[in-house]
Amino acid sequence: MLNPLSIIIALHAICAVIWVGGMFFAYVILRPSLGTLEPPQRLTLWNTVFTRFFIWVWIAIIILPASGYLLVFNQLGNFQSAGLHVHIMHILGLTMVGLFLFLYFSPYRHFRVAVAAKDWPQAAQHLNSIRRVVSINTLLGLATVFIGASGRFWI
Secondary structure, eight states: OOOHHHHHHHHHHHHHHHHHHHHHIIIIIIHHHGGGSOHHHHHHHHHHHHHHHHHHHHHHHHHHHHHHHHHIIIIISSGGGSOHHHHHHHHHHHHHHHHHHHHHHTHHHHHHHHHHTTOHHHHHHHHHHHHHHHHHHHHHHHHHHHHHHHGGGOO
């Protein structure tokens, strides 16, 4: 029989893998691979990729904080009992969520409008803004995963 705690921890980890892994793939693998496409093809493809990926990010930004808070308050009692690594993960996670919300409601919204209008230079500008936010969030996400995996072993 599965322990509810194990399900919460697994959901937390799976959501982190989906979000951080998706950003890593998009930034490190997909982005350089699309450089050979013409702007209309490349920007249209990015629009499709973002539409699909951001559904999963929305799921992750709901489940990650909810499961994290459940773990802190059910297992540790409160944040006072939590180790430094939990506080760092909390701050980094909230920062990542804030950056995603900015990305989604500003450059991504403008990007979608520009792609729909076939305004490729404008879409490319907004894609560059998205790229900068994703690069920051990828680094923050990798740091958060590192801290989550190693933090309880810190001295």
